[in-house]
Amino acid sequence: MEKRFNKRDFVYILSCILFIAFSLWFELNNYGKAFPEQTIKFDVDRRESRGIAEQFLGKLNIGLSDYHHAIAFDYNKASKVFIEKEVGIEESGDLLNKEFRIWHWSNRWFKSLSKEEVRVDVTPAGEITLFEHIIPEEASSPSLPIDKARKLTHTFLRDILK
Incomplete structure (x- = not known):
């Protein structure tokens, strides 16, 4: 039973990747200030x-x-x-x-x-x-x-x- 990704799945994966990238950028720029x-x-x-x-x-x-x-x-x-x-x-x-x-x-x-x-x-x-x-x-x-x-x-x- 194969299930294909639809457009909603791709949007969800892309939003997760963007969120991870933003979180990583934010931590790298602010970690030294907080700690x-x-x-x-x-x-x-x-x-x-x-x-x-x-x-x-x-x-x-x-x-x-x-x-x-x-x-x-x-x-x-x-x-x-x-x-x-x-x-x-x-x-x-x-x-x-x-x-x-x-x-x-x-x-x-x-x-x-x-x-x-x-x-x-x-x-x-x-x-x-x-x-x-x-x-x-x-x-x-x-x-x-x-x-x-x-x-x-x-x-x-x-x-x-x-």
Whole structure:
């Protein structure tokens, strides 16, 4: 039982093809405006971000040999939503990628069953945006005189963070 296409079938198929073509054109022209994530330029990938973070921690003399490593790509959600609402989605793309650096590779080193943890966030451009070293509250540390603490702080800011 063969059935031939009639004129109505051809019109329906043609209208579907035109609709698909228009939808594709519309998405290609507007996707970047609606989703600034699409405009992220990855100069540093997952593996390279770990190397940058380890190099930074090496300058701080933090050994990572007994630690497990985890990495994830993340962003500051509250900042993204705030900027998009304040300046609009179209203009937020440049701000989010260049000015505010909310996108980052989150590198985390931890020990099993321990509160101690080290975290370093690296932007897709290779800049460090966060360093956090969590130690147990009961861990002891030597007391520092205020002058020595200031000197260590200045050395850290001048030599490590450059």
